[in-house]
Amino acid sequence: MKRLAPLVLIISLLSSCAATPKAKGIQEADSPMVVNCEFLGTVHAASMWGGCLCQGVGFSSAKNQALNKAAKLGATHIVWMHLESGLRGGFASGRAYRCSD
Numbered sequence: 001m002k003r004l005a006p007l008v009l010i011i012s013l014l015s016s017c018a019a020t021p022k023a024k025g026i027q028e029a030d031s032p033m034v035v036n037c038e039f040l041g042t043v044h045a046a047s048m049w050g051g052c053l054c055q056g057v058g059f060s061s062a063k064n065q066a067l068n069k070a071a072k073l074g075a076t077h078i079v080w081m082h083l084e085s086g087l088r089g090g091f092a093s094g095r096a097y098r099c100s101d
Contacts, residue, residue: 023067029077029097037077037099043069048089058090059083070096 043059045065047058060072070078086093 002004007080018066019067020071023064023071024072026067026075029079031079032097033081034077034095034097037097040070040075042077042081042095042098043073043095044091044093045069046089046091047080059085059092060090062090062092066092066094070094074098 004051017065043066047061047065062093067078073096076099078094079097080092080094082093
């Protein structure tokens with residue numbers, strides 16, 4: 001049982017960094033693409049996963065967290081304002097929009 005607890009903790013931490021199915025459907029856009037869309041809000045996320053070997057993990061985690069927040073707002077598109085990956089982890093912020101077809 002003592003060996004199982006750390007494994008369960010690691011799995012739960014990694015799963016919290018994944019994008020939900022709804023978030024995966026959000027389209028990355030630029031400002032001209034959302035000119036006729038409804039602005040829903042700004043989303044921010046950070047991940048402390050970092051270090052020399054894990055920079056990509058921190059970046060992906062922060063981006064997925066921001067997408068999940070945008071999905072909760074009902075977004076269909078996101079315009080990234082700030083994306084950063086470094087030794088201290090990853091950071092992401094973007095503007096969430098709902099665009100009709």
